[in-house]
Amino acid sequence: MWERAKARARRNPAAVDAAVAIACFLLTIGGHGAVEDPRPIVLVFAAVSALPLVWRQRAPFPVAAVCGAGSIGLIAVHGFIDWPYGQLVATYTVAAASPFAARAVLVAGTVAGLVFTQQTLDKPVGSVLTSSSVFVAAFALGTGARARRDRIALLEERALRHAEERAAVAARERERIARDMHDILAHSISMIAVQAEAGPLLVHRDPDRAARAFDAISGTARDALTQLRRALGVLRGGPDDRAPQPGLDAVPALAARAREAGLAVRVTEHGERAAVPAEVAVAVYRVVQESLTNVIRHAGAAAARIDLTWSAASLRVEITDDGRGAASAGDPAGHGLIGMRERVSACGGTFSAGTAGSGGFTVTATMPLAAPERRHSPASVPGPAAGPPQDPAPAAVIGPTGRGSADTAEPAEREAVGRAGSTDGDSAVGRAGGRAEAARG
Numbered sequence: 001m002w003e004r005a006k007a008r009a010r011r012n013p014a015a016v017d018a019a020v021a022i023a024c025f026l027l028t029i030g031g032h033g034a035v036e037d038p039r040p041i042v043l044v045f046a047a048v049s050a051l052p053l054v055w056r057q058r059a060p061f062p063v064a065a066v067c068g069a070g071s072i073g074l075i076a077v078h079g080f081i082d083w084p085y086g087q088l089v090a091t092y093t094v095a096a097a098s099p100f101a102a103r104a105v106l107v108a109g110t111v112a113g114l115v116f117t118q119q120t121l122d123k124p125v126g127s128v129l130t131s132s133s134v135f136v137a138a139f140a141l142g143t144g145a146r147a148r149r150d151r152i153a154l155l156e157e158r159a160l161r162h163a164e165e166r167a168a169v170a171a172r173e174r175e176r177i178a179r180d181m182h183d184i185l186a187h188s189i190s191m192i193a194v195q196a197e198a199g200p201l202l203v204h205r206d207p208d209r210a211a212r213a214f215d216a217i218s219g220t221a222r223d224a225l226t227q228l229r230r231a232l233g234v235l236r237g238g239p240d241d242r243a244p245q246p247g248l249d250a251v252p253a254l255a256a257r258a259r260e261a262g263l264a265v266r267v268t269e270h271g272e273r274a275a276v277p278a279e280v281a282v283a284v285y286r287v288v289q290e291s292l293t294n295v296i297r298h299a300g301a302a303a304a305r306i307d308l309t310w311s312a313a314s315l316r317v318e319i320t321d322d323g324r325g326a327a328s329a330g331d332p333a334g335h336g337l338i339g340m341r342e343r344v345s346a347c348g349g350t351f352s353a354g355t356a357g358s359g360g361f362t363v364t365a366t367m368p369l370a371a372p373e374r375r376h377s378p379a380s381v382p383g384p385a386a387g388p389p390q391d392p393a394p395a396a397v398i399g400p401t402g403r404g405s406a407d408t409a410e411p412a413e414r415e416a417v418g419r420a421g422s423t424d425g426d427s428a429v430g431r432a433g434g435r436a437e438a439a440r441g
Contacts, residue, residue: 021053024085027304028074046075050086057095061102063088063111072113084131088138089305095142096149103139137314180229180337186336187294188224192217192262194296217238233309247281248308251288255306258292264303265292271310280367283310283343284317287351290336291363292320300324301360313370314349319363320356 027045048070052063064087065105071084094106114132195213202210227246255265276284288306295301301323309316337353340363344351349367 015060017056018054020089021051021086024050024089027083037064039077041310042074043080045070045077047429049074049084053089053093053422055096056090060090060093062107064094068109068113072116083134085288088134091135092142092145095139096145106371107139127182144425145322162409175342179286179343182336183290183293184224185225186290186297188220188227189255190293190297191220191261195220197243198262210229212260216257220257245278245282246285247278248284250285251306251308254256254285254289254292258304259294261296261300263292263296265306266303267308267362268308269308269310273305273310273317274312274369276315277347280315280347280349280369283347283349284315284365284367287317287340287363287365294336295319295323295361298323314366314368315316316364316366318365320360322360323362355389 025047028050029043049067050070052066052070056063057163067084067086067090071087073270073305074084091106094102098106111132114135179233197219199210199213199217202213255267258265296303301321304319304321307316307318309318341351344365344367347367349365351363351365352427353363354363
């Protein structure tokens with residue numbers, strides 16, 4: 001019941017203030033014999049000392065000043081009063097709602113008024129002390145109400161800030177999940193679509209290759225399910241669901257799947273490998289994954305090249321194709337490039353994408369290897385031993401198996417090594433997919 005009454009009072013503050021003002025006026029004229037004193041001036045001063053409380057929340061200090069003047073006038077015409085009800089309520093309101101300067105002036109004015117009345121009316125000091133204690137109690141109650149209100153406001157602000165932070169974290173997590181879903185599903189479904197289109201054409205013509213195409217579909221689907229479980233594992237919160245995300249070691253597998261889809265992919269590393277923060281390794285993997293997906297879906301390319309260039313402070317990954325150029329920029333909504341840019345920026349790197357000078361499309365991401373405070377622990381990528389800077393190591397060409405060798409051969413020989421994984425049967429699977437598209441047209 002008390003809570004309902006407080007709720008109604010909060011909804012109608014003006015009515016509450018009016019009731020308080022009338023109550024203080026009635027107590028003033030009834031408690032001090034003003035009813036027996038028929039002089040209008042007494043009722044006027046009693047009204048001035050109480051009725052302005054109607055505006056106490058809109059103008060606390062002016063109301064307190066008017067009520068104080070009315071109380072002093074009532075004392076002057078009627079005699080000393082121990083309980084100036086209107087002034088006590090006004091004192092409480094100023095202490096609870098006014099700034100420090102107004103409170104200080106109120107205290108000084110109250111003390112001066114009490115001293116003036118004691119000296120003028122020659123009242124005992126005990127009466128003055130009693131009145132003073134009443135004013136002190138009213139002021140203390142108002143100060144306590146102010147402190148409680150300020151604390152509630154602080155807690156509400158803190159709760160709002162925490163809610164905003166939680167909302168921001170949730171939004172970032174949704175963006176991360178959306179990027180992962182896009183990267184995983186777009187890549188895997190593109191691979192499955194290419195193999196599925198080629199498979200029926202090869203069933204009767206080359207059963208062995210058809211079987212390999214269907215095996216590739218199965219493997220790609222299983223890999224997509226595994227990556228989906230990893231990406232969504234954080235939502236379930238179980239330790240078994242937080243398996244490491246794919247990183248640099250999985251890039252050769254991406255290239256191998258692209259070769260199975262008919263795209264000649266060459267992966268080349270330059271420089272000496274260094275320790276890579278886990279988030280950087282995942283970002284590089286996703287950039288390569290999305291770039292190859294775009295090449296297969298949009299570029300109409302026959303070949304692509306992945307260059308990983310290591311330096312002392314950064315890792316640069318560049319994916320170039322020989323397709324139609326700007327047509328390979330990504331999906332129609334632009335989610336691919338946006339997602340790649342966001343991933344790279346989150347790691348403190350730089351990203352660019354555009355048509356290459358000699359045709360085709362190039363995606364470049366440069367990722368810092370220095371570990372600022374926000375970086376996580378490095379991924380399990382072997383790093384160089386401590387010591388003075390070393391000369392860059394020769395480039396390594398990573399073939400279909402993921403194993404590299406020193407790039408000391410002639411350019412033509414290196415190109416042959418890079419194409420080794422994609423020239424089996426002149427990319428029959430990829431060409432079969434193209435013929436399926438033509439037959440459908």
